Amino acid sequence: MILLLELIALMGTVLGVAAWLAVSAGARWWPGRDGSPAHRERTARTWLYAPLWLPLVVLAAAGVARAVAFGADHCLSHTAHHHHLCFLHRPVGHGHAVAWSIAIAAFAPSVLVLASWLRGAANELRAVRSLVRSSRGSGLGDDVRVLDRPEPIALTVGWFAPTILVSRGLLDAASPSTMDAVIAHERAHVRRRHTMHAFADRWVASLLPRRVGQHLVDVLTLAREQRCDADAAQAVGSRVAVARALTEVARLNRDAPRVGASIDGGDLAARVRALLAPEPRDTPTTVLPTLAVAAAAFAGCGPAFVWFEHVVTRILH
Amino acid sequence: MTDILRLPDLALGDLELAVLDVLWADGPARPADVHGRLGSERGISVNTVASALKRLVDKGLLDRDKVSHAYVYRAIVSRSELQRQMLGALASRFGATGRSGLMAAFVDLTEEEGEDELRELEALIAARLEGDA
Numbered sequence: 001m002i003l004l005l006e007l008i009a010l011m012g013t014v015l016g017v018a019a020w021l022a023v024s025a026g027a028r029w030w031p032g033r034d035g036s037p038a039h040r041e042r043t044a045r046t047w048l049y050a051p052l053w054l055p056l057v058v059l060a061a062a063g064v065a066r067a068v069a070f071g072a073d074h075c076l077s078h079t080a081h082h083h084h085l086c087f088l089h090r091p092v093g094h095g096h097a098v099a100w101s102i103a104i105a106a107f108a109p110s111v112l113v114l115a116s117w118l119r120g121a122a123n124e125l126r127a128v129r130s131l132v133r134s135s136r137g138s139g140l141g142d143d144v145r146v147l148d149r150p151e152p153i154a155l156t157v158g159w160f161a162p163t164i165l166v167s168r169g170l171l172d173a174a175s176p177s178t179m180d181a182v183i184a185h186e187r188a189h190v191r192r193r194h195t196m197h198a199f200a201d202r203w204v205a206s207l208l209p210r211r212v213g214q215h216l217v218d219v220l221t222l223a224r225e226q227r228c229d230a231d232a233a234q235a236v237g238s239r240v241a242v243a244r245a246l247t248e249v250a251r252l253n254r255d256a257p258r259v260g261a262s263i264d265g266g267d268l269a270a271r272v273r274a275l276l277a278p279e280p281r282d283t284p285t286t287v288l289p290t291l292a293v294a295a296a297a298f299a300g301c302g303p304a305f306v307w308f309e310h311v312v313t314r315i316l317h
Numbered sequence: 318m319t320d321i322l323r324l325p326d327l328a329l330g331d332l333e334l335a336v337l338d339v340l341w342a343d344g345p346a347r348p349a350d351v352h353g354r355l356g357s358e359r360g361i362s363v364n365t366v367a368s369a370l371k372r373l374v375d376k377g378l379l380d381r382d383k384v385s386h387a388y389v390y391r392a393i394v395s396r397s398e399l400q401r402q403m404l405g406a407l408a409s410r411f412g413a414t415g416r417s418g419l420m421a422a423f424v425d426l427t428e429e430e431g432e433d434e435l436r437e438l439e440a441l442i443a444a445r446l447e448g449d450a
Binding site for chain 1: 327328329331334337395396397399400401403404406407422423424432434435438439441442445446449
C-alpha cells in the first residue's frame with residue numbers, strides 16, 4: 001500500500017509538472033474573448049486549475065482502467081514488483097525516498113507560496129474588518145455601508161460575509177438610477193461569492209509564470225464583472241442603464257482625486273460594449289473539458305501512459 | 318498626507334475604533350473622558366481604555382500631550398484619511414502582480430480611461446437611448 005502511495009505521489013508530481021508546463025505554454029495563446037462571460041469564466045478556470053485537477057483525473061483513470069480492463073496482461077507480465085499504477089494489482093515493497101523527495105521538492109514552493117498568501121490574507125482580512133467597522137450606515141440596506149471618501153468608490157469586501165462599501169463622494173454625485181445599478185452590481189458579487197473565488201484564483205495564478213497567471217486572472221476578472229453587469233441589468237430592467245452607470249462612475253472617477261488604490265473592476269470599454277450588444281446566450285462549456293478529460297483518460301489507459309510509467313519505474317528502480 | 322501606516326497596523330480592534338470614534342466626534346480627551354463615553358456600555362476599566370489609547374499612539378493614529386498630571390489624546394488621522402490609507406494598503410498589497418482578492422470594485426479606481434474613449438462610449442450609450450426612445 002505504501003508503495004502505491006509512493007507511486008501516486010511521484011506520478012502525481014510528474015503529471016502536475018507536465019500539466020503546469022502545458023498550461024504555461026498553452027494558456028497565453030488562448031485569447032479569452034469569445035463566448036459568453038460564463039463560458040469564459042469556466043474555460044479560464046479550467047486552464048488555471050489544470051495543474052491541480054489534471055493529475056488527479058489521469059491517476060484515477062489509469063488506476064481504474066488498469067484494474068478493470070487494460071492493465072491485466074500488462075500487470076501480470078511484469079509481476080507485482082513492477083512499479084505500475086493499478087488499484088487491483090498493487091505493487092509490493094516500499095522505501096523509495098527518491099519518490100517522496102521529488103514530490104516534496106516539486107510541491108514545497110506551492111506550499112510556501114500558499115503559506116505566505118495565507119499569512120498576508122489574515123492581515124488583509126483584519127484590515128478589511130477595520131475598514132468596514134470604520135464605515136457608517138447608509139440607509140440603503142444593512143449590507144451597504146458608507147466610506148467618508150470624496151472619490152466615487154463602490155466595492156465589495158470580505159470573504160464569508162461580504163459587505164458593500166460606497167463612498168460619500170459617489171452617493172453625493174451619482175444619479176439615483178446609477179446608484180441602483182451600482183448596488184445591484186455589487187450585490188451580484190456578494191451573491192456569487194466573487195471575492196472568495198478571486199482569492200483562490202489569484203493564489204493558483206501565482207503558481208504559474210506571471211504573464212500566464214495574470215492573463216487568466218484578467219480574463220476571469222472581466223468575466224465576473226460582466227456577469228454581475230448582466231445581473232444588475234436584470235435587476236434594474238435595462239442593460240443600457242448599467243452601461244450608463246459605468247460611464248457615469250468612470251467620468252466621476254476621472255475627475256476625482258486618486259485614492260492611491262488599484263482595485264480591479266475589469267475593462268470598462270469591454271463591459272460597456274458588451275452591455276450595448278445583444279445579450280449573449282450562455283453556451284455550455286463542453287469542448288475543452290471534454291477534450292481534456294478524454295485526453296487524460298486516453299493517456300491514463302493508453303500507450304502514452306505506458307511510456308510515462310516506464311519513466312517513473314526507471315526513477316524508482 | 319503621507320502613508321504612515323502599514324497593513325498590520327491598520328487592523329484595528331473594536332475598542333480601538335470605538336475610541337477613535339469618540340475622539341473624532343468630541344475632539345481631544347483624557348482616558349477618563351473616553352472611559353466616560355465607553356466604559357459603562359462596554360463594562361471596561363479606565364486602564365483598558367488607556368491601553369487602547371496607547372496602542373493607537375504606537376500605530377501613529379493618535380498624539381498625546383501631558384496636561385497637568387494626565388495625558389490628553391487627540392486624533393492625528395481623520396476617519397476619511399484612515400479609510401484612504403486602508404484602501405491604499407489593501408489594494409497595493411499584491412504589488413504589480415495583481416490586486417486584492419478581497420475586493421471587487423464597480424470600476425477600477427486607477428483605470429485611466431482616455432477622454433476620447435470615454436466620450437465614444439458615452440456617445441454610443443446616448444445613441445442607443447435615442448434609438449430606444
